[in-house]
Structure formats: structure tokens, C-alpha cells
Amino acid sequence: MGKSRFDVKAALISAIVLFLLVFNVFPMCYLVFRSFCVENGFTLEAFRRIYTYPLNWNALRNTLITAGLSMVFGVMIAFPLAWLVGRTDMYGRRFFRTLFVMTYMVPPYVGAMAWLRLLNPRVGTLNVFIAGLFGLPENPFNIYSIGGLVWVLTTFYYPYAFITISRAMEKMDPSLEEASKISGASPMKTLMTITFPVMLPSVVAAGLLVFVSAASCYGIPSIIGAPGKIDTVTTRIIDYVYVGSKEGLTDATALAVSLMVTANIVLYVSTFVCGKRQYITVSGKSTRPNIIELGKWRLPITILVAIFAVVVVVIPFATVAMTSFTKNLGKPLSGSNFTMRYWNILLTRKGILDTAKNSLISASAAATVGTFISCVMAWLLTRTKAKARHIPDFLITLGSGTPSVVIALALIMTMSGRFGINIYNTLTIMVVAYTVKYLMMGMRTIVSAMSQIHPSLEEASLISGAKWQQSFRDVTLPLIAPSVVAGWFLIFMPSFYELTMSTLLYSTDTKTIGYELFTYQTYHSQQTASAIATGILVMVVSVNWLLNKLTKGEFSI
């Protein structure tokens, strides 16, 4: 009995590790190897070549500047928001929380599309409005600039920091703050000397997460950067791949390795720094969170946060939705300028429906494979002491930390028949890419649900005569079911609208909805693209609503 159970564990670990080795580790290693190796052995030729072009230096500089500034601004926005939502009596805390968490699930390129319309230097709606309001001689903002790029990146990646910091804040023992108050510290002093320092590791982790996400982003810089001639490392990589020549691919590889190394160093530093200073502050008794009364600031602060939410969430989403109904983009939306044409296109054009179907299939498959692996991993991590259980955990984390464009490039180079596997030009390669990239989101959700179930519940079932499989099915699974569903959607949603990897991996028959939207946005019709984007937004809102229902309002990423 004991022996057979051990075999199951070993088999499961091996299967997952094998999957990760084939589709994650091997492609990445090969990518690194290729960047150093042209036909005649080890060489830095590729790196020398790419870094002799000022264009690439520029791209690297742009990436570092935009990602760095987004990190700083993102944390500066996220920390106070997380504190206000989690620790004060600001009005509408729950509503704001849901709103900010929801933004996390919106594809970032939707933000780029919206701000493009709002802050176009000549005709941007908001630009014209502000210029009119203050009687400015010319429009104040230009979205096609480094500043514009930072703005959109920040407004769409700050939720990453918000969620990380909020989660840590919820876990913090409120009596740490109470102890400070009773020692004579004012609420502000408590915030600065206790709350912030205790939270610091999470704040650092949150900042680095924003940095890596912003640096790896393709959608925003390609939509905003291309007209403004602002290249980033991701856009350069995809340009190189599109050149198609062998040299182009090698150059793309070298750039991708630079990006991957940067991202991994950042992530490694963050886990190292934070891992060392991880404070265990979970209290013995869960008291009600220590709510700080804002007093006379309550209303002004709520209004400030509401304005922020309107500017960052409501205006962009409304803009995209309105664009999808606008006949002539040069004029404001009105009765005579209103049309359902683009929604008709969305719902009838075969090209769009086919890509939607492709995305639906590959995202569902990725979510299902991912959820299965996540469940097994949750069980391995929380219920067993199998020695090797941290290996797949590490590999999964590594996969998620790798920029999308790097994953896609690595898969192209290894999965197109050279090593006996040829899934290039199929939906399978999409499924693999999505699973590698988004698996961690599902896994974290399910692991945390599982770790909250006391093992004695399962032991009680085992002692009643159930086999461990039965125990898992009858006791554990029903208890974690809401989180399993949540985990499934957390893999499904980003896979469904994925753009970066799809851009590199698609073939004529396997275009995805994200790529289709992107081509409409860039080449054909912004309105059609907006209709697709609005459809995706509606999906995000519905999924959020569903998850909140399922978890009785306790859904958090």
C-alpha cells in the first residue's frame, strides 16, 4: 500500500517534469545555446552584431526606461490604493477592489487602443477636450512618446502590484499596527514605521513583477510605439523574426536571450531578497482587520480614488466601447454617427469567428491541462513530502517569469521538426505556449486553497476507509472546487486574448482572436478591433462576476 502510493507520486512528478522539460526547459536552453552557437561553434557574433545597431541599443534603453518608470509609478499608485482599500474606512472599498482586480484580467493592448484615441496628438478626444477647457494653443499630450508608453504601461500593470501588495496586507497581523498605536504612534507614523517596512519585501516583489511584465509586453509598445517610432526589445525581436532569414532568427535569439537574462536576474534577485526577509506575520487569532478611520479625509480621499478609477478604468473602456459604434472616427459619437456595422462584422465575418473558435479551443485546452497539473502540484506541495516536489514548482515559476516572446521563439526553434516533434503551425503549439506561460496563475490559486484545508479532514476520510483517490474526490475536491474553477479561468482568460506568442506562432489556419484584433487595429479598422475588444471586456466582466458568485465574494487572485 505504502509502496504503491509512492509510485503514484513518483509517476506524477515524472510526468509533469517530463512535460516541463520537453516544452519549457529544453526550448529555453536551446535558445540560449543557439544565441551563442552558429555553425562553427561558440561565438558572440550574434550579440556583437545586434549591439552594433544603434537601433537595438535604443530599443534596450527604451525598454529599461519604460519598464523602470512603470515600476516606480505602478508601486507609487498600488501601495496607497492597497492600503486604502485594505486598511481604511474609505467608502466603496469592496467595489474599488473588484474594479482594480478586474483590470488585471483585461488585455493590456485594449489600454493602448483606448489611449491612442484619447491622447492622439492631433485628434485625441481627451487632448482636444483639455485644450478646449484651458484654452491651450495646442494639444497638451502626445501618446506617441516615451511618456505615453509609460502612462499606458503603468495604468495597465499597476494592478499586478496592487494585487501582490493587497494580498500581503491581508496576511499581515493587525496587532502589529495596534501595538504601534498603543505605543503612542499616530496612524501616519504607524504607516511609515511599521506597515511599510513590514510590507517592504512584498512591495519590492510587486515592483519587480511590474518591471518584468512591462519589459516583456509587446501589445502596448507595438500599438503605441510603432507610429511614434519607439522600438522596444520585444518589438525588435518580432521584427527580426518577421525578416525570416536565418540571420534574422539568430539576431532575434540573441535579443531574446538578453531579455530573458534581464527578466530572470530581476526575478531571482526579488526572490532572493524577499525570500530572506519573508516575515511570518500570520496571527494566532484572526482578529477583525484593524480599520483606520480617515475622519475628515474620508470623503476627499474617496473622491480622489474615484477620479483615478474613472481616468484609468472607466474612460479607456468606455472609449473602446464607443469606438466600436462610431461610423466616422473623425467625429464624436452621436445619433448620425452611430452604427452597428462593426458589431455585425464581429458576429458574422468568418475570419473573425474562425479565430475566435481557434482561441476558444486552444485556451480551453491550455486551461484544462494547466488545471490538471495545478491540482496535482497542489496535492504534491501541500500534502506530500516527496523530495522532488519543488523541482516542477520551480520550473513552472521559471516558465511564467519568462517573457512571452522568448517562450514563443524558443518553441518555434525546437518544435518544428528538428528534434522529432513537429507541432509548428498547429493549435497544439499554442496550447503548449499558453500552458507554459500561464500555468503558475492557476497553480498558485489552487495551492493556496488547498493549504487552507486542514489535512485532518482528509485523514478523517482515510481512517473511515477511503483510499487516497477516494478521499481526494470526496473531501478535497468539493472543498477546493471553487478555486479550481477560478484557476481554470485564470489560465483561460489570458490565453484566450493572448497576442504576443500568437503573433509568432500563428499560421493561416491557426490565427487567434488576439492576433486578429491586432491586425484590424493596425491595418484595417479600429472600429472592428474595438468591437472585438469590447466583446473581450464583456467576457472579462462576466467571468469576474461568475468567479465572485462561485467563491461567495471572496475571489482574489
Added chain:
Amino acid sequence: MSSITLTNITKNYGSVQVIRDFSEKFNDHEFITLLGPSGCGKTTILRMIAGFERPTAGEIMIDDVVVSSAGNFVPPNLRNIGMVFQSYAVWPHMNVFDNVAYPLKMKHVPRPEITERVMNILEAVHLSPYVQRMPAELSGGQQQRVALGRALVSNPKVLLLDEPLSNLDAKLRESMRFEIKEVQGRFGITVVYVTHDQTEAMAMSDRVIVLDRGEVQQSDTPMNIYRRPENQFVADFVGKINFIGGVSSGGQVEFPGGQKMTYTGGKTGAVVVGVRPENITMRQDGGVLRGKILQQYYLGDVNDCRVDIGGEILRVIAPGNTYGKFSIGGEVWLDFDEYLVFDENH
């Protein structure tokens, strides 16, 4: 060095009333324990004194200063109170010295004085060798002492302790009990202590306030709480006790099995007689009630028995040397050395 006066305190959470009309005065130098089962409201009272919760109605005064009333509320940071939390709440990012020095820094005490006072306190709580340690490098008991030192360092008027010993192991709990008591004596401070552990309450307090469902059941010295509980709840919550229903009339209480006991107290009608197991003496013949021994367990110092007196089973804790004098199934006579008579529903 201060008194605390709570007048008509009521606390509601939404529609749930957790404290109902609580009025007590805690005197200068007094060691008060709030004792009760979980959910009785004892922690809420403590947190209202600290200023973490605001009473729905009523007034709290520390000395002559109103710190909480309908129109007035002094926030916790201005109350000059020391508090030890159940989870200790030792700040993980500060070492022992900085943790203990924090309240003094908040009061802008000059640097050299801070050092001196912190060192004195650390000496008092036996932490001098650990000044530079981080909390993660300390044991539970040492963290507890850091919390105690931090609570005392600024010479607060009042020290509040919220189940401070519940996370420690049994042996450490006993030694910390004496340490806290000793510290109270040395600093001459008013202490409010919250616990659900009756032994802790008995061992440390000048006065114990027993609470149930937001209401005071009894407020008295440990001895009176134990020997003269005012109602069945207090008698049952503090110590072990047998309850026997009966009817009182004409100087006698008749039990369901038909046996009678002389009773000269004033209560008549349906009553409940409460008798602690150690206050029952077992005899071979000539006692008040006759019974049959069902079980007996030899525990060394005592002989723990169950005796059937006809319809009621009593627990009797007799001296260890009685074991062997009686046999299971055999007849036994019981004498009540001390007993209590309660109204049936009180």
C-alpha cells in the same frame, strides 16, 4: 498607577450586541482578570479600554480623564497604555532593542535616556543578552518578554494583557504567570488581564470578573468566585461542580431518587444543589446520602469516583488513600462538607 472606570458600556456589531450595559471600576494597583468562554466579550472590553474599538454607548475614564464617550474619543496612541497581544505583535523588522525603544521614541524621549530605560526594562524581563537579536531568532517565551518589556517601558498608567500566555507551552505558561505578577508588583501598575483559563485567573488576580454573553456574572476575589459563586454559570465555569436538581421545603431538599438532605437556607421550591467533588466525603456508614460506587480511578494524590445516588451520578474526589476501602458496586455514604443552593434557573 491609575484607575479605570467603565460606565454603562454597550457594544454592538451591526445587530449583534456583544456587551450589554457593563459598569465596573478597576482600582489603582489592582490586578483585574476578565474571565469567560470565547465570545463572552472580554477581549472587546479590553480593546475598548485600549481604544481599538469604540463603545456603542457608555463612557470610559482613565483616572479623571474621559477617554471615550458619546462626544469624546481619545485615540489609542494618546492614552498612554501598555498592551501585550495574544500574538505578541513583536515587529519582525526591528531587533529587540528597537522594539522596546519604540514607545519612548514616539514620546520623543532623548536618546541617552531611551538607552538607559530600555536596558533597565530588558534587565527586568531577563532579555539583556538578546538586545541585538531579531524576533525571528527568539523563542516564543522570549518574544513574549519583548512584548511585555515594550508594554512597560514608557511607564504606562495601565497594562492590558490579551490572553498573553495562550501560545506558550504549559511549563513556560506557569513561570510567565509568576513573572507577570512580579512585574506588576515591582511597577505598581493597574493590570487588566483577559483569559479563558480559570487557573491563570485564580493564580494572578486581585479580582476576577466572570463574563458570559456580554454580561457580568460575578465580580469578586478569586476565593469568593470559587467558594461563593453567584449563579450556576460561575460555579460551573470556575472549577468542577456537581449539580443536583431537587425541591426545597420545610428545612429539607428532596432529590429525585427520594433521598433528603437538611437545608436551612432561605430558598424554597425547585432548586439546584451544587457541590464541588472535593467537598464530598465518602464514609462506609452514617452520612447524609446513600449511594453506590460506579467507578473509581486511582490518580495517586486523589481517588476520582462516580457515585450513583439514585437517579443522579455525582463525581467525588476523595483523598488517594480511600482507594481500596470501597469497591465498585458497593454501598457508600456521602457527606457534603460545603455546598451551594441555587434557584433552578439562576
